[in-house]
Each structure stands twice: as C-alpha cells, then as structure tokens.
Amino acid sequence: MKRLVYLIFPLALVSCEKEIPLNAEVTDPKLVLNCGFEEGEPWEVHVSQSLSVIDNGNLSGVDGATVNILDNNGTLLETLNDDGNGYYSSTSLVGASGTGYKLTVSKSGFTSIESSDIVPSIPVINYKDTVSGTYLGEDVFEITFDINDPAGSNDHYLIQAIGYEDDGFGNTNEYQLWFNVNAPEFENTSPEEYNQIAFLKDGQFNGSNYEITIRADGWVAESNLDSISVYVSSCTEAAYNYAWSYDRYQSTSGDPFSQPVQVYSNVTNGFGIFAGYSTRSFAVEF
Amino acid sequence: MKNLLPALFLLLSISATSQKETATISGYIQDASTGEKLIGAGVYDVKSEQGARTNVYGFFSLTLPKDSVQLRIMYVGYETIEMRLKLEEDQTINVEIKSSEELKSVVIKGKESIQDETQMSSMNLSMAKVKALPVFMGEVDIMKTIQLLPGIQSGSEGASGIYVRGGGPDQNLVLLDGVPVYNASHLFGFFSVFNADAINNVQLIKGGFPARYGGRLSSVIDIRMKEGNMKEFHGEGSVGLISSKLTLEGPIKKDKTSFLISARRTYIDLLARPIIKAAGDGNVGGYYFYDLNGKINHKFNDKSRLYFSVYNGKDRAYLKYDESSLENGIRETETFDQSLQWGNFISALRWNYIINPKLFMNVTGTYSRYKFNVGFNYENSEVGAGVNNQESYQFDYLSGINDWSGKVDFDYVPNANHSVKFGTGYIYHTFTPGVNEVSLSSDGSTNDTTYGSTNQYGNEFYGYIEDDFKIGNRLKANLGVHASGFLVGNKTYYSIQPRVALRYKLNELSSIKASYSRMTQFLHLLTNQSIGLPTDLWVPVTDTIPPQQSDQFAIGYARTIKKDYELSVEAYYKTMENVIEYKDGASFLGNDKDWQSKVEIGRGWSYGGEILFEKKVGKTTGWIGYTLSWTERQFDGLNFGEKFPYRYDRRHDIGIAITHKFNDRVDVGVVWVYGTGNAVTLGLERYLSFDNVFGSGYGEIEHIESRNNYRMPAYHRLDLGVNLHKKKKWGEQTWSFGVYNAYSRQNPFFLEFGYNDNNQRALKQYSLFPIIPSFNYSFKF
Known part of the structure; x- marks a missing residue:
C-alpha cells in the first residue's frame, strides 16, 4: 500500500x-480449533489460541485442554488424547459417512468453544480420458472424469491434482499441479486462471452425472512424472466456505487493489474450522 | 402514480383558465458588462406580488394582469433595479444589470429567499465565494468547496470525490453544460477537472430532486460554463504552485457572437525534467494534467441562440527506463516504458428557441467520453559476438465509457402561479469495462492476445414533466414524474419515478418543506474500497445486474434571520436497492473474469440530519454546516450477510467556510472541517490456519470481525487564506497566500500493521499533507 501511494503521488514522499x-x-485470547475429519479415519484435532494482531508472541498449540467428541444427541463418544503441541487424537473413534458430530473444547482461562458438522457422503467418480492438446493457444494436458452426484442434497466438491515423480533414489517427489477448469459451475472458473484447488457446487447438476475436464499445463505430458492422481473431496458447506475464503485470503494477501477477505469460521466463541469431508481419487499412469 | 399526471394537468388548466386579461413579459437577464446570462435571477412585480426566476439559460417568463406593472430585478451580488411598464400586450425585455463590484457599493439583495423556494436540499455556489476561500496548493476547486456543505462527505485526505447522503461516488450526476462527466478528478482525485475561471454557476441538489433530473441516485451537480463576453475582449489567468491557467473571452461580433477559451496545465514534470536528466541514472518519470474549455455563443435574434461548448482534459503519469551494458562483446539493452493516463472529452451543441413568450425550448446534442489506460512496454536485446536476441513484452489495460445523446427540454410558464418543465432525451452508451491487450515478441515471432471484458452497449431513454405551482398563499408544490428506460442486450428495464416537493410558509420569514423522490440509475461503478483511482469502471445494468434505485424522504425547516442570515434544518431517510460492491478478494487487476462475476448486489440505508447556517451578503459571508448521519450496506454474499457500515459512514461532519472583505484590496478566508474517521476493514486478532497445523503451509489468519469494522482517527483541518487585490492600468492583479492544514494535523490516509522502532507490532497511520503554504498570482484584464 505504501509503495502504491509513492507511485501515485510524489508528495507522499513527504508524508x-x-x-x-x-x-x-x-480481547482475551480465544481458543482456536482446526479439525478436518473424514470417513473411516481417526480424529485428529489441533487446539491453539489467538493473539491480538499487535502481539509479538508466537501462535502456538494449547495443551491440557479437554476435547470431547459427541454425537448429535449430545452423547459423549470419546475424549481425545492430548498428544502435545496442541494436537489431540482419538484412539478408537473414526468418522462415519452421513453422521453428525459435535466437538467441545474447554481449558481453564479460556471461554469454551464448540462446533458441529457431519461427514458427507463419499464421492463417486469415474476416470474417462486424458488428452494432450491446445487450449486458447497454449499446450495443455487434459484429464476428463465425471462425478455421480447424489440427488436431494446440496453437495460441494474440492478437486486437486498431484503429480508423483520417482527421483531415482527411492524417493517420490510430489507436485501439486496448477490447472484450469472453464465451466460456470465452478466458483473459480476462468479460461485463463490456473488454480491448485477447483471449487465446485452441484447446483446446476444435482443428482446427475457431471463430466469435468481439468487442464494442466502441457509440460505435464513431457515431464518425468510417473503418475498424476486426481483427488475429489465431497465436503460440507462449512468446509467449502472455509477452503474457498482461505484460498481467496491467501491469494490476495498484500494486494492493495483487492477487497479484504473474511475467512469463514464455524466455531462458536472461538476461531477455526471443524468440518467433514470424504475423498476419493484416481491415478493416471505415464 | 397513475393519477398524478391527470391531477397535475387539471391543476394547470384550472389555474390557466382562471386568469383573464393577462399579458406576458419575457426575456433574458444578463450581466451588463459581459452579457453573461444570469441563472436564477428574480423578476418580481411589486404590485401584484407575482414573480418568476430565470432558468439555466437566463430566460424568464412572467404572465400578469394587463395593467401598469412595477418590475423588480434581483440577483445576488448585483444591483437591484426597478422598472415600470404599461402592460397591454406580450412584451420581450432583455435586462442588463450591473454587478455590485462594478458599482463599488454593496447593493446586494437576494434572489428568492430560502423560505420561499419549493426546492429543498439544494445550494447554489457563487464562483466569487469559491475563489475567495483558501484552497489546497493554491488551486481553486469547485468540488472541494462542495465538500464543505452539510450532507456532503469527502473521501480520503485531499481527494475531491464526494459522497452525498450515504451514496457512492457513482451516484452523483455531475453535469458540465448539461453533459455528464464520468470522472471529475485530476491527479488521482486531489483536484477536480473544473477550471473555476471558465465556470459561471454551480448548483448542487442532494434531495427533493425535480423531475427534470434523473439517472443518478444521490446528487446533481449542475455546472454551467461561462458563455463568453458579448461586449468586449477580456482575459484572466493565474500562476500557481501546481499549475498555470489562462482564460480569454470576447465578442467575435459584438452582442451577436462570443467566444471563451480556457486552458490549464500543471508543470511539475517540466520543472523536474532537467533535475532528473542531470541525475543521469536512465530513469525519466513525470506527471501532468491539462484542461481545455472552449465555448462559442451565437445569437441569431432575440428568439434564437446557439451554443457550442467543449472540454478536453487528460492526466498522464509516466516512467521510462533505459539501460545498456557491454559484456564479452555482447551489448545488452533494456528499455521499459510505463504510463498511466485518463481523461474526459465532452462537447455539447445547444439551441435555445423562444417559441412564444410562455414557451421556451432547448435542444441539445452531446458527446461525452471517459478513457483510462494503463500499460507498459519492455524491450530487451542482446547483440554481438554472434548473438542476436530480441524480445519484447507489451501490456495495455483499457477501460472507459462513451455517450452520444440528444434531448429536448421545454419551459412553459402559463401564468405566474405555474412553471412547467417537460422534455425527453436519449443516450447511447458504449462501455469498455476492462480489456487487457498483451503482445509478446521473441526472436521474430509475435503472439498477440486480447482478453477480459468485451464492449457493451446501452440505450437509455427518458421523459419528464414537472410543475412548480402555488396553492393559495402559503402552500407551494413541485410535482413531477421522471420516466426512463434502458435497453441492454435483449433486456429492457423501465422505471417510473415520482417526485414531490412541498413548501408551507409559516410566516414571511419561515417555512417548512417536505420532499419525496425516487431515483433510478442504470449505470454502476466498480470502485475499489482501498483507494479511489481512475481505474474505477463504469458498467451498465445487465440481465443479472439490475438498476440501482433509491427512495428518499426529507423534511426541513427554512428561515431567514435578520434579513442577512439563512437557517436550514433538514432530516432525511434514504434507501438504496441493487447497489453493487466487489466481492471479498476481488481485484480490478488481473481482469481475467467478466466483471459481473466479481460483484455482489445488495442494499443500503442512509439517514440523518443536517443544519446549514449561512450569511450570503455583507462584508462577512459564509456558512457553518453540520451533519449527523448513519449509512449502512447489506449484501447476502458479503460480511456473511450481515449489515455493515459504509466506508464513508460519518457520524459527525462539520464544515465552516467564512470570508471577510476588509476593503477592495484585502479579503481573507477561513475553512475548518471536522469528520468522524472513515470506516476501514482491519483484522484485529490472528490465529493459525488449518494448513499450518495439518498441511505444508505456514498460514496465519487475521480475523476480520466485520467489513469496515474499524474507525480511523477523526479528520480535522484548518485552512487560512488572504487575497490582496490591486487595480492596475491594464486591469487587476491578485496575490493569494494560503496555508493548508494550518495546525499541521496528521490526518489519516491509510492504516496498516507494521513494526515500531522496538520491533513491536503496531498500528501505523500514514498521512499525506502536513502544513502546506501556497501562493497564487492571478490577473484580469
């Protein structure tokens, strides 16, 4: 912002x-909850505390909190183990698709926080094809697949693609790919904009098969990648809102020409996110 | 609404037929020394106590019973003259009156008193007042004077943009000789495009809009250029810190054809160029703006006149960089050329024709263009030792709006109790809401790409009728309706906008007033909240972005106190529908999406009260204005659907502007302003993101509780000025000395979090202008 002012008005040099x-x-520090939970996976939760924006302190995890997972009726399912550094995990409990959960966190000196969400249904995806070609004059590598969207529910999806490469020494390097999706159903659709996550709502194709083509840069086909995996996560509205707003927040941070972004939170009396998702993937081998 | 028009015409016809044996006096009232038409001058028959006012072309029409009449002609700052006539048939009289300055005496009596007018929420600005007040950097600025009035908020420090009764910057209809001006700013908003030397009259309306105005929600700023002296050749000019200007006017054929030409240019770039060259580091940068105003006025006969006016203005900031080096026999040359430019071009051709003494017609054809362009060109070459590599990259971002329009307006004055205005018009808009052009050239191959939004076209049409009429001795009303439509693509929007203004006279010195007006606006402005820039985009309504609409109610009390003072107290409540705002994270840069996907549609509210205490005549003149207001916005997709304060929601706003004339040689001016700090969006708490604790990121999130959740410190400033006039053989010279921000208040321009000297995170405020002295030398001949 300061540089912008210098650019536009020389008198600002004497500002x-x-x-x-x-x-x-x-404001007193608030508890911060970060938890993404999914079908068939044990629970892992991180609890930290907020600081004033002018506080020089490091943001750090909060240990010694009581973290409870409850069902929709308020019945305690499990009190999570304190693993240190703000991490808490379950020993036996795993997320179940279509089930709602509530999480409470209490710690002396802080106002208790809570949040609720569900594990969404597992996405049904079918890989169809890959093509190397051109799009708007650029070489692209296209991957086509479809999502079989369940009827009667508002579903949200996040799509990511990761390239894997064996470095010849027994290690596998991972590259999160930038890709483009040009379809109006996508939140961040554009012929020119490449993203690492595509945000999709089922408003226009609820209950039907929806074919998607994602376009990565053409170098992908000529690279040393051994495979690309496409991950499709169905997620709750809370997870989607958090991911979308955080993506905007990060991509516009420090840009004086952009509107400030409010990052979504569904944590009562605190900050953070407690949201369910279910992920499936397919791999394209080279 | 359906019954409004028949009722209006019924009233008109009853009143017209009830008058018997009448005749009409009509004509123009003009300045005796220049022939300049006087807008809003009063013509009053003392015997019958009936009166009329001149319209924006200086024409009046007054129908009276056939009898001897005693006419009194009045205009602020001019002699009041009386003339007796035997009125037996329709008569045309063109009256020339002398300014009080010319008479060397203070014979100044007002136009129609504030308690007599039906119009509320309005103010006429005298150019003499504008020029007498202390100004920033010595540049007289109409818009900055308007900012001192109640109900008008300025934007950022030093900027000339205005925000009227909670409205946005797009909601002001700024007219120069009846032509809309789409960007009235020079120097990134620090000065307006209006050269005060070329201006004759300014009227501001912020509520109770007469039906003849439409197309914007919040205000009308009707600026009329001078017509050019019909009597003799004159000139005036000035040399100041920022710019110099020169205005010449005179008759081409005396009392028949006149001209006016006025030019202004800044010269920071010219002065700095030798210094920059001397530095010799290959960088050349600069900035300038200029204005050109021109007008020709031709009188065919007493009934027919033609006016042609033109304005052209441009701002340009540029930076050039050259570097050359020789290494291993290869010469590498780099050049970089960047520029940012914008400007308006406006022209109007008007024909005034008096069809009969009661019916005046004005036909106008106009063209208005606003264009913004930012771009750069980079070239790099490596030549020698068998190497020959050439590459270049050019980027241009273009936006703007073009209007062609035609309109016809009529003033019909059937009798002294009615003044009817009606007319119709059409505007053809061409919008260029952000086009990116990229050209990439490397080793002989070139790749050109154009992307972004494509041109859009709009057809806007409207008609209106209004009648300002008396009902008995105490009640006066202005009823009207403005109907408009907009065709864009395959979609057509229509709007019927009723306008009502009432005045009830409590006694000779005071009245109460009330008004209601619905306004519709078919254009939107995409504007960035962080800072006002010429990058703001004008865009039309579309299939999915509907027109903005406002409903405003106002009630007020007006009183003249001891003849010389006027008091006006008003309260208003305004709702705005379909206002737009950028989505979270949206930016005008990297315009890779259609603009419609970047905005949210919502609503707004503004309500409050205003007090204006003004002294218009005497040695000491000026006003004190105070505004108490609340302004909010609500968008389903912003701030999680919750209401939030508008950026320029200003609880308290005070403007004091006073001038005092000691004698013909010395006058002084004082301005003091105070405003509650602007609302800005700041994250006040920070916490760890999900990807920080579970992924590979290092993200922290600054929690923003609500849009515009934080108040900047209050803004206040004192400006002082003195003008020293001296008569010379060839004319008059004036030295003006001023001090802007006399007590050097560090007013906030923007806030950001950073680190202080102790390496502690802290909130930092950046201010632009400390105390700034200025001087200006001006002359008239």
Whole structure:
C-alpha cells in the first residue's frame, strides 16, 4: 500500500508515518480449533489460541485442554488424547459417512468453544480420458472424469491434482499441479486462471452425472512424472466456505487493489474450522 | 402514480383558465458588462406580488394582469433595479444589470429567499465565494468547496470525490453544460477537472430532486460554463504552485457572437525534467494534467441562440527506463516504458428557441467520453559476438465509457402561479469495462492476445414533466414524474419515478418543506474500497445486474434571520436497492473474469440530519454546516450477510467556510472541517490456519470481525487564506497566500500493521499533507 501511494503521488514522499494506538477493546485470547475429519479415519484435532494482531508472541498449540467428541444427541463418544503441541487424537473413534458430530473444547482461562458438522457422503467418480492438446493457444494436458452426484442434497466438491515423480533414489517427489477448469459451475472458473484447488457446487447438476475436464499445463505430458492422481473431496458447506475464503485470503494477501477477505469460521466463541469431508481419487499412469 | 399526471394537468388548466386579461413579459437577464446570462435571477412585480426566476439559460417568463406593472430585478451580488411598464400586450425585455463590484457599493439583495423556494436540499455556489476561500496548493476547486456543505462527505485526505447522503461516488450526476462527466478528478482525485475561471454557476441538489433530473441516485451537480463576453475582449489567468491557467473571452461580433477559451496545465514534470536528466541514472518519470474549455455563443435574434461548448482534459503519469551494458562483446539493452493516463472529452451543441413568450425550448446534442489506460512496454536485446536476441513484452489495460445523446427540454410558464418543465432525451452508451491487450515478441515471432471484458452497449431513454405551482398563499408544490428506460442486450428495464416537493410558509420569514423522490440509475461503478483511482469502471445494468434505485424522504425547516442570515434544518431517510460492491478478494487487476462475476448486489440505508447556517451578503459571508448521519450496506454474499457500515459512514461532519472583505484590496478566508474517521476493514486478532497445523503451509489468519469494522482517527483541518487585490492600468492583479492544514494535523490516509522502532507490532497511520503554504498570482484584464 505504501509503495502504491509513492507511485501515485510524489508528495507522499513527504508524508508522515506514525504509530497510533489500536483503538479496540483488548480481547482475551480465544481458543482456536482446526479439525478436518473424514470417513473411516481417526480424529485428529489441533487446539491453539489467538493473539491480538499487535502481539509479538508466537501462535502456538494449547495443551491440557479437554476435547470431547459427541454425537448429535449430545452423547459423549470419546475424549481425545492430548498428544502435545496442541494436537489431540482419538484412539478408537473414526468418522462415519452421513453422521453428525459435535466437538467441545474447554481449558481453564479460556471461554469454551464448540462446533458441529457431519461427514458427507463419499464421492463417486469415474476416470474417462486424458488428452494432450491446445487450449486458447497454449499446450495443455487434459484429464476428463465425471462425478455421480447424489440427488436431494446440496453437495460441494474440492478437486486437486498431484503429480508423483520417482527421483531415482527411492524417493517420490510430489507436485501439486496448477490447472484450469472453464465451466460456470465452478466458483473459480476462468479460461485463463490456473488454480491448485477447483471449487465446485452441484447446483446446476444435482443428482446427475457431471463430466469435468481439468487442464494442466502441457509440460505435464513431457515431464518425468510417473503418475498424476486426481483427488475429489465431497465436503460440507462449512468446509467449502472455509477452503474457498482461505484460498481467496491467501491469494490476495498484500494486494492493495483487492477487497479484504473474511475467512469463514464455524466455531462458536472461538476461531477455526471443524468440518467433514470424504475423498476419493484416481491415478493416471505415464 | 397513475393519477398524478391527470391531477397535475387539471391543476394547470384550472389555474390557466382562471386568469383573464393577462399579458406576458419575457426575456433574458444578463450581466451588463459581459452579457453573461444570469441563472436564477428574480423578476418580481411589486404590485401584484407575482414573480418568476430565470432558468439555466437566463430566460424568464412572467404572465400578469394587463395593467401598469412595477418590475423588480434581483440577483445576488448585483444591483437591484426597478422598472415600470404599461402592460397591454406580450412584451420581450432583455435586462442588463450591473454587478455590485462594478458599482463599488454593496447593493446586494437576494434572489428568492430560502423560505420561499419549493426546492429543498439544494445550494447554489457563487464562483466569487469559491475563489475567495483558501484552497489546497493554491488551486481553486469547485468540488472541494462542495465538500464543505452539510450532507456532503469527502473521501480520503485531499481527494475531491464526494459522497452525498450515504451514496457512492457513482451516484452523483455531475453535469458540465448539461453533459455528464464520468470522472471529475485530476491527479488521482486531489483536484477536480473544473477550471473555476471558465465556470459561471454551480448548483448542487442532494434531495427533493425535480423531475427534470434523473439517472443518478444521490446528487446533481449542475455546472454551467461561462458563455463568453458579448461586449468586449477580456482575459484572466493565474500562476500557481501546481499549475498555470489562462482564460480569454470576447465578442467575435459584438452582442451577436462570443467566444471563451480556457486552458490549464500543471508543470511539475517540466520543472523536474532537467533535475532528473542531470541525475543521469536512465530513469525519466513525470506527471501532468491539462484542461481545455472552449465555448462559442451565437445569437441569431432575440428568439434564437446557439451554443457550442467543449472540454478536453487528460492526466498522464509516466516512467521510462533505459539501460545498456557491454559484456564479452555482447551489448545488452533494456528499455521499459510505463504510463498511466485518463481523461474526459465532452462537447455539447445547444439551441435555445423562444417559441412564444410562455414557451421556451432547448435542444441539445452531446458527446461525452471517459478513457483510462494503463500499460507498459519492455524491450530487451542482446547483440554481438554472434548473438542476436530480441524480445519484447507489451501490456495495455483499457477501460472507459462513451455517450452520444440528444434531448429536448421545454419551459412553459402559463401564468405566474405555474412553471412547467417537460422534455425527453436519449443516450447511447458504449462501455469498455476492462480489456487487457498483451503482445509478446521473441526472436521474430509475435503472439498477440486480447482478453477480459468485451464492449457493451446501452440505450437509455427518458421523459419528464414537472410543475412548480402555488396553492393559495402559503402552500407551494413541485410535482413531477421522471420516466426512463434502458435497453441492454435483449433486456429492457423501465422505471417510473415520482417526485414531490412541498413548501408551507409559516410566516414571511419561515417555512417548512417536505420532499419525496425516487431515483433510478442504470449505470454502476466498480470502485475499489482501498483507494479511489481512475481505474474505477463504469458498467451498465445487465440481465443479472439490475438498476440501482433509491427512495428518499426529507423534511426541513427554512428561515431567514435578520434579513442577512439563512437557517436550514433538514432530516432525511434514504434507501438504496441493487447497489453493487466487489466481492471479498476481488481485484480490478488481473481482469481475467467478466466483471459481473466479481460483484455482489445488495442494499443500503442512509439517514440523518443536517443544519446549514449561512450569511450570503455583507462584508462577512459564509456558512457553518453540520451533519449527523448513519449509512449502512447489506449484501447476502458479503460480511456473511450481515449489515455493515459504509466506508464513508460519518457520524459527525462539520464544515465552516467564512470570508471577510476588509476593503477592495484585502479579503481573507477561513475553512475548518471536522469528520468522524472513515470506516476501514482491519483484522484485529490472528490465529493459525488449518494448513499450518495439518498441511505444508505456514498460514496465519487475521480475523476480520466485520467489513469496515474499524474507525480511523477523526479528520480535522484548518485552512487560512488572504487575497490582496490591486487595480492596475491594464486591469487587476491578485496575490493569494494560503496555508493548508494550518495546525499541521496528521490526518489519516491509510492504516496498516507494521513494526515500531522496538520491533513491536503496531498500528501505523500514514498521512499525506502536513502544513502546506501556497501562493497564487492571478490577473484580469
């Protein structure tokens, strides 16, 4: 922003900079919950605390909290183990598709927080084809597949693609690929914009088979990649809102020409995200 | 609404037929020394106590019973003259009156008093007042004077943009000789495009809009250029810190044809160029703006006149860089050329014709263009030692709007109790809402790409009728309707907009007023909240983006106190539908999507009260204005659907502007402003993101509780100025000395979080202008 001012108005060179008091109520640190849970997987939760934006302290995990998983009726399912550094995990409990969960976190000195969400249904995807070609004058590598969307529910999807390469020394390198999807059903659709995550809602194809073509840069076909895996996650609205707003938040951070982004949170009395998702993938071998 | 028009015409016909044995006096009222038409001058028959005012072309029509009449002609700053006539048939009189300055005495009596007018929420600005007030950098600026009025908020420090009764910057209809000006800013908003030397009259309306105005929600700023002196050749000019200007006017044929030409240019770039060259580091940069105003006015006869006016203005900031090096026999040359430019071109051809003494016609054809362009060109070459590599990259971002329009307006004055205006018009819009052009050339092959939005076209049409009429001795009303439509693509929008203004006179010195107006706007402005830039995009309504609409109610009390003082107190409530705002994270840069996908549609509210206490005559003149207001916005897709304060929601706003004339040689001016700080969006708490604790990221999130959740510190500033006039053989010279921000208040321009000297995170405020002295030398001959 400061550079922008210098660019647009030379008089700003004599402008004044001064520290002013933050005229806001000094808020106590709040508990922060980060938890993404999925079908068939044990629970892993991270608890930390927020700081004032002018506090120099490091953001760190909160240990010694009581983290409970409850079902929709309020019945305690499990109290998670404290693994240290703010991490808590279940010993036996795993997420079940279509089931709702509530999580509560309490710790002395903090206001307790809670949140609820469900594990969404598992996405049904079918790989169809790959083609090397051109799109808008650029070499592209296209991967086509379809999603069999369940009827009667508002479903949300996140799509990612990861390339794998054996480095010849027994290690596998992973590359998260940038790709383009040009279809109006996508939140971040555009002929020119390449993203690492595509955001998709089923509003236009609810209950039907929806064919998707993602286009990675043409170098993919000529690279040393051994395979590409496409991951499709069905997620709850909360997970989708968090992922979408956080993606915008990161991509526009520091840009004075952009509107500020509010990152979504579904945690009562605190910050963070508690959201369910289910992921399936397919691999394209080279 | 259906019954409004028949009722209006019924009233008109009853009143017209009830008058018997009448005759009409009509004509123009103009300045005796220049022939300049006087807008809003009063013509009053003392015997019958009936009166009329001149329209924006200086024409009046007054129908009176056949009898001897005693006419009084009045205009602020001019002598009041009286004339007796025997009225037996229709008569045309063109009256020339002398300014009080010319008379060397203060014979200044007002136009129609504030308590007599039906119009509320309005103010006329005298150019003499605008020029007498202290100004930023010595540049007289109409828009900055308007900012001092109640109900009008300025934007950022030093900027000339205005926000009227909670409206956005797009909701002001800024007219120059009846032609819309789409970007009224120079120098990134620090000055307006209006050269005060070329301006005759300014009227601001912020509520109770007469039906003749339409197309914007929040205000009308009707600026009329001078017509050019019909009597003799004159000139005026000035030399200041920022710019110099020169205006010449005079008759081409005396009392028949006149011209006016006015030019202004900044010269920071010219002064700095030798210094930059001397530095010799290969960088050349600069900035300038210029304006050109021109007008020709031809009188065919007493009934027919033709006017042609033109404005052309441009801003340009540029940076050039050259570097050359020789290594291993290879010469590498790099050049980089970047520029940012924008400007308006406006022209209007108007024909005034008096069809009969009661019916005046104005036909206008106009063209208005606003164009913005930012781009750069980079070239790199490596030549020698068997190497010959050439590459270049050029990028241009273009946006703008073009309008062709035609309209015809009529003033019909059937009798002294009615003044009817009606007319119709059509505008053909061409929008260029952001096109990117990229050209990449490497080793002989070139790749050109154009992407972004494509041109869009709109057809806007409208008609209106209004009648300003008396009902008995106390009640006066202005009823009207403005009907408009907009055709874009295959979609047509229509709008019927009723306008009602009432005045009830409590006694000779005071009245209460009320108004209601619905306004519809078919254009939107995509504007960035962070900083006002010429990059703001004008876009039309579309299939999915509907027109903006407002409904405004206002009630007020007006009183003249001890003849010289006027008090106006008003309260208003305004709702706005279909206002647009950028989505979270949307940016005008990297315009890779159609603009419609970047915006949210929502609604707004603004309500509050305003007090204006003004002294218009005497040695000390000026006003004190105070506004108490609330302004909010709500969008389903922003701020999680919750209401939030508008960026320029300003709880308290005070403007004081006073001038005092000691004698013919010395006058002084004082301006003081105070405003609650702007609302900005700041994250006040931070926490770890999901990808930080479970992924490979290092993300922290700054939690933003709500859009515009934080108030900047209050804004206040004192400006002082003194003008020293001296008569010379050849004319008059004036030295003006001013101090902007006299107590050097560090007003906030923007806030950001950073680190202080102790390496502690802190909130930092950046201010632009400390105390800034200025001077200006001006002359008239």
